[in-house]
Amino acid sequence: MRVICPGSFDPVTHGHLDIVRRAVTLFDEVVVAVGRNSAKNYLFSPDERVAMLTESCSQWPTVRVLGFEGLLVDVCRAEGCSAIVKGLRFPGDFEFELQMAQMNHALTGIETVLLPTAARWAHLSSTMIREVARFGGDVSSFVPATVLERIRAKMAVGPQTKEQS
């Protein structure tokens, strides 16, 4: 069975990678899809986010990373994915994920599998990592080393421009 793990991944965290790793153990093939949430402003461009995921998932041969625009259900259809896999950190996540799962199911009948995030990563969010990094805080224990380098480089050149969002 081929599944899709979608997200913004701005940047990818150990929490995201724990969900991908567990999806790898549960399903034959995993497509990691780097998307765009129209309500968000991004620090990293789509290409940078795909590159970070590609580097971070290279140890799993059954994982493929791609970027997408538009509806997730259309990517699922195009890539032959039978289910969506997402992580749940806390009850607040559930409300939004349930709504998205129901909408995606209503659109094409695709199922969503929600995996509880490992407790050690439950406090992580890309938004908080960006915030901490922006003010010079240490985010080294929350992201892979390659991602940390990219965050530091991004902070050194200053905040994102509108074109990157």
Ligand code: PNS
């Ligand atoms: O990590 P995020 O920001 O929660 O990821 C959200 C993302 C990009 C996976 C989600 O916004 C998405 O699927 N966007 C594509 C548009 C879509 O299909 N929305 C769901 C139906 S309302």
